[in-house]
Amino acid sequence: MRLKKEINAIITIGSRDFIKFIRDRFRILATFIFPMIFIGILGGSLQSNLGKSVGFNFLTFVFIGSIGQTLFQSTASGIISLVRDREEDFAQEMFVAPVSRFSIVLGKIFGESMVALAQVVGIILFGLIIQVPIDWGHMARLIPFMIIPCLLGGAFGVLVLANLGSQVSVQQIFPFIIFPQFFLSGVFAPIKDLPPVLLVLSRIAPMTYSVDFIRSIYYYGTPEYSKIVLFNPATGLLIISVIFTVFLSLGTFLFVRNERER
Amino acid sequence: MAKVIEVKNLKKRYKKADKNAVDGISFSISEGEFFSFLGPNGAGKTTTISILTTTLAKTSGEVKIGGFDMDREPNKVRGHIGVIFQNPSLDLNLTAEENIRFHAVLYGLYTFRPAFSMMPDSYKKRVYELAEILTIEKDLFRPIKTFSGGMKRKLEIVRSLIHKPKVLFLDEPTSGLDPISRKSLWDYLQQVRKEQNTTIFLTTHYLDEAEGTDHVAIVNNGKIISYGTPEKIKQTLVENYLLIDSPDRNKLKKELQEKKIKFLENGQIKVPLTKFKAQEVIKKIDTELSVMQIHAPTLEEAYVEIIANSMEKDKS
Numbered sequence: 001m002r003l004k005k006e007i008n009a010i011i012t013i014g015s016r017d018f019i020k021f022i023r024d025r026f027r028i029l030a031t032f033i034f035p036m037i038f039i040g041i042l043g044g045s046l047q048s049n050l051g052k053s054v055g056f057n058f059l060t061f062v063f064i065g066s067i068g069q070t071l072f073q074s075t076a077s078g079i080i081s082l083v084r085d086r087e088e089d090f091a092q093e094m095f096v097a098p099v100s101r102f103s104i105v106l107g108k109i110f111g112e113s114m115v116a117l118a119q120v121v122g123i124i125l126f127g128l129i130i131q132v133p134i135d136w137g138h139m140a141r142l143i144p145f146m147i148i149p150c151l152l153g154g155a156f157g158v159l160v161l162a163n164l165g166s167q168v169s170v171q172q173i174f175p176f177i178i179f180p181q182f183f184l185s186g187v188f189a190p191i192k193d194l195p196p197v198l199l200v201l202s203r204i205a206p207m208t209y210s211v212d213f214i215r216s217i218y219y220y221g222t223p224e225y226s227k228i229v230l231f232n233p234a235t236g237l238l239i240i241s242v243i244f245t246v247f248l249s250l251g252t253f254l255f256v257r258n259e260r261e262r
Numbered sequence: 263m264a265k266v267i268e269v270k271n272l273k274k275r276y277k278k279a280d281k282n283a284v285d286g287i288s289f290s291i292s293e294g295e296f297f298s299f300l301g302p303n304g305a306g307k308t309t310t311i312s313i314l315t316t317t318l319a320k321t322s323g324e325v326k327i328g329g330f331d332m333d334r335e336p337n338k339v340r341g342h343i344g345v346i347f348q349n350p351s352l353d354l355n356l357t358a359e360e361n362i363r364f365h366a367v368l369y370g371l372y373t374f375r376p377a378f379s380m381m382p383d384s385y386k387k388r389v390y391e392l393a394e395i396l397t398i399e400k401d402l403f404r405p406i407k408t409f410s411g412g413m414k415r416k417l418e419i420v421r422s423l424i425h426k427p428k429v430l431f432l433d434e435p436t437s438g439l440d441p442i443s444r445k446s447l448w449d450y451l452q453q454v455r456k457e458q459n460t461t462i463f464l465t466t467h468y469l470d471e472a473e474g475t476d477h478v479a480i481v482n483n484g485k486i487i488s489y490g491t492p493e494k495i496k497q498t499l500v501e502n503y504l505l506i507d508s509p510d511r512n513k514l515k516k517e518l519q520e521k522k523i524k525f526l527e528n529g530q531i532k533v534p535l536t537k538f539k540a541q542e543v544i545k546k547i548d549t550e551l552s553v554m555q556i557h558a559p560t561l562e563e564a565y566v567e568i569i570a571n572s573m574e575k576d577k578s
Contacts, residue, residue, distance in 0.1 A: 005370045008370070008374055009370075012367045012368055012374045015376060016356070016364055019355075019360070023355040023356070090352065090353045090364065092351040093345075093368070094368065096316060096345045098340035098369060098370065262318060262319075
């Protein structure tokens with residue numbers, strides 16, 4: 001009975017996020033603009049200039065990487081925005097509702113994951129329009145695994161959220177925690193070989209594992225696999241599971257505690 | 263009457279603060295009571311309301327709401343209260359019905375369904391009833407962006423009552439509303455109170471709204487400095503006086519002096535109503551009057567004086 005009530009709350013909180021997203025035209029437009037810049041312009045120009053020397057199609061490389069990055073980042077940023085939200089709109093309601101604080105966190109992860117998946121549908125449509133060379137069979141087998149980077153991003157978001165005081169605004173902190181990961185995670189550049197400092201940093205950035213995991217599934221069994229992928233899918237999944245568990249439990253614990261003990 | 267809120271020696275010190283934001287306050291509220299909690303900005307009102315609505319942990323003290331202990335059964339407490347926040351808590355991109363539905367589901371009244379048409383009939387009936395009260399039948403399925411400020415507030419109140427809370431917390435519910443919206447909101451709240459016997463805990467800056475409440479607590483610097491019915495609080499002021507004037511003021515003053523009626527001259531003639539009643543003063547005066555007005559203190563005047571006194575005490 002209790003459990004049923006909490007599950008009900010998780011679905012409600014998640015659905016609200018998703019409905020809000022599909023009603024917000026500006027946000028939907030924004031989800032098209034970013035892949036347009038990164039895949040269309042950056043990926044396109046790198047492919048024309050460097051494509052031949054790397055030994056694989058650069059546009060496809062960036063395109064698949066962007067999917068991993070979007071799933072992670074969109075979920076993470078959605079969760080972090082709870083800091084801003086709790087001062088306004090319906091989020092205030094969630095905190096006085098008779099539901100467990102854990103359900104609020106899980107509901108947010110669920111909802112923001114659905115938003116991230118919807119954004120990826122947008123990216124794939126865009127890839128179709130600009131005719132990125134895609135193996136659709138490989139793309140299809142990617143679908144059931146797309147939730148994995150979302151969950152990782154969600155757990156990362158909760159950990160960041162838990163450590164943000166209300167005085168620090170999301171806009172201030174965001175560039176520091178997301179943008180470096182953008183480049184360290186190898187969305188736009190191969191990171192198999194890196195100078196020592198960058199190598200360490202890139203392996204610390206959680207987004208790296210999202211991007212690499214998605215690529216490992218997509219490229220599995222292709223000749224490019226060994227040139228592109230860092231960890232095989234099973235190893236990737238194991239690493240992600242460990243990070244996810246640590247981030248989510250620690251993050252939720254801190255979040256619930258900090259939320260009340262100000 | 264049964265106590266629905268009991269607060270004993272409640273204290274809150276924020277992290278890194280060197281003094282208590284709430285400094286040992288105690289009060290209790292009976293079921294069905296209309297209670298107002300007043301005080302200047304920074305007095306500890308919002309801190310208190312945040313603790314009572316379970317979003318902020320207290321430092322020490324005891325709080326019981328609806329018989330449930332705040333520490334041991336926070337979810338039971340949450341299930342028995344409704345909260346109207348200072349900032350609007352509606353989702354503007356959602357329709358009025360969705361705002362109500364999400365609330366009802368979070369409070370465990372119904373199982374979530376992604377569309378109104380899939381919800382049970384009892385829910386639909388309830389929503390149509392509420393829409394009728396709000397006269398938003400036509401706009402029920404439209405995003406509430408287009409609603410007026412007063413309309414949104416009313417919708418929030420309707421929404422917060424759907425789980426039949428024992429206590430409704432209203433944190434400055436009418437700030438930013440025009441006088442007509444304010445009036446209509448209060449009429450509605452009074453009606454709800456009568457019908458459902460809901461206890462109301464109000465914080466407000468409009469003292470006239472607190473005038474009609476059962477009890478008033480005035481806080482400053484985290485302490486309750488005055489408590490009682492509005493009448494009792496007003497009695498702490500001796501500001502009952504008769505204001506009179508005459509075309510021939512000197513003649514009036516002379517007459518008052520002869521008849522040993524004390525007065526103050528301050529623009530007009532002020533006769534404090536301590537020794538005599540207004541009626542008695544008027545009977546004694548033969549001089550022609552041009553102004554005649556009985557002045558009784560308002561809660562606002564009492565409030566201003568009480569706060570000013572408390573500030574002076576703090577200084578010394």
